[in-house]
Amino acid sequence: MRGIILVVGLVVALLAGETADAPAKATCHPTITQQILRANLDRDRELEIVNATNVSCAHDYALSIDDRCVAQNRRYPLPGLGRQRQVVNVEANAQPDGRELFYALRDSSKGIEGGAVAVLHLASRRQGTCPTAKYLYLFRPGPKVRLFQAQLGEFSKRYPGREVWLREVLPGRVRVRFFRYDRRLARYIVYATISA
Ligand SMILES: [Ca+2]
Ligand SMILES: [Ca+2]
Secondary structure (H helix, E strand, C coil), rough: CCHHHHHHHHHHHHHHHHHHHHHHHHHCCCCCEEEEECCCCCCCCEEEEEEEEEECCCCCCCEEEEEECEEEEEEEEEECCEEEEEEEEECCCCCCCCCEEEEEEEEECCCHHEEEEEEEEEEEECCCCCEEEEEEEEECCCCCCCCCEEEEEECCCCCCCCCEEEEECCCEEEEEEEEEEEECCCCCEEEEEEEE
């Protein structure tokens, strides 16, 4: 008898838990995709679309790019997720290779490692193939990073185009690094580090 009461009690508790969760599920709208930017990220005449998709009930956003190539729609998911986002379409590397997308995703419910900072555009790997995301800069915080912030800006007149400023809070110190575009390597490289 006591066993039956216990089982009934457990079932009631589970049902109560289900009911308590129900309103939260109803107000949570994951996987809603919003178009947040129209940008020219390759060199064709059609604009690409940058999307932010709400991928969790914690309101983490993931980004993707929609492109049309050979009469087909293609979606390229971008790394990282976060509740805070910065997204801009600019000419970052001062090269005739199309404009770039700079984005930073932070404050993810998955912890600091969910975040990302990137500078990218779309480029064909081989002539005649559809362009895919080419990363000129990509930062994913490691497990030691407690906090990070990033900006794309004109931090040095010595280097053409814009530079990336990255500030990381690490155990016992703060590290600020500046990255510039290197034409030969076709990516951003560090040119100054300040550690305090
Ligand atoms: Ca460019
Ligand atoms: Ca510069």
